[in-house]
Amino acid sequence: GKTLAEYLRWRGYSPAFGDDFLIPVVASICTCTFEAVRNYPATTVLGYYAAGLFFTPVQRARDGIADVVAKLSAGVRETRLGQPVERITQHVDGVVVRVGGVDERFDHVVLATQANHALRMLDASEAEREALGSFTYQASAVLMHSDERLAPPDRRAWGPVNILVSPAHDMPMATIWMNRVHPQLGPGD
Numbered sequence: 001g002k003t004l005a006e007y008l009r010w011r012g013y014s015p016a017f018g019d020d021f022l023i024p025v026v027a028s029i030c031t032c033t034f035e036a037v038r039n040y041p042a043t044t045v046l047g048y049y050a051a052g053l054f055f056t057p058v059q060r061a062r063d064g065i066a067d068v069v070a071k072l073s074a075g076v077r078e079t080r081l082g083q084p085v086e087r088i089t090q091h092v093d094g095v096v097v098r099v100g101g102v103d104e105r106f107d108h109v110v111l112a113t114q115a116n117h118a119l120r121m122l123d124a125s126e127a128e129r130e131a132l133g134s135f136t137y138q139a140s141a142v143l144m145h146s147d148e149r150l151a152p153p154d155r156r157a158w159g160p161v162n163i164l165v166s167p168a169h170d171m172p173m174a175t176i177w178m179n180r181v182h183p184q185l186g187p188g189d
Contacts, residue, residue: 007042024165028174031140035170089123140171150175 002010004026008018019034026037026045037045073079080099087098088109095109111118115135122128150173151158164173 002042003038004040004042004045005038007046020165024163024172028161028163028172031171032138033170034172036138085121087123088121145175151177 004023005018008022013022022045023034023037026040027034030037030040069079069081083099085097085099086101088111089096089098091105093105095106096103097106097109098104111121114137115132116137119129119132122132124132150164151162158177160177162175162177164175166173
């Protein structure tokens with residue numbers, strides 16, 4: 001039941017570990033403020049790392065989003081993409097989905113979207129409204145650049161991801177060297 005900040009203090013972790021390493025790394029991954037990470041449930045953050053962040057290889061889609069869709073929908077009889085869902089209503093014998101003013105009945109529906117988007121589509125129960133409405137979001141900017149001044153001065157310290165932390169900012173800045181993360185990109189890509 002502890003927040004991450006409470007857990008780090010309770011277990012006696014140094015501020016150098018918590019404030020200078022763990023919190024900036026989690027804030028970079030989650031694209032949120034340091035304060036938001038400090039208030040995350042410790043079990044969520046620890047579970048993420050325990051699940052193998054550093055020990056399980058990263059899986060990449062080499063052929064783009066179309067390849068991801070094809071792999072995720074393998075064995076599925078029918079998929080429909082690019083059709084805005086107006087409403088999803090649950091019934092005893094299935095689900096009714098309204099698209100373009102037309103209702104269709106299905107056995108199941110999989111919503112692969114953020115909770116706030118799902119909530120707008122669902123004819124939700126009180127429990128679903130409470131659960132989906134509990135998520136909060138923070139905006140963050142993503143910029144593509146090639147400014148080497150944002151990387152460590154010593155090129156030997158360049159990693160695939162470099163995190164910059166400043167006391168003047170409430171969020172970290174992560175510079176991702178895409179050519180190191182995605183080696184199939186050429187040196188000039």
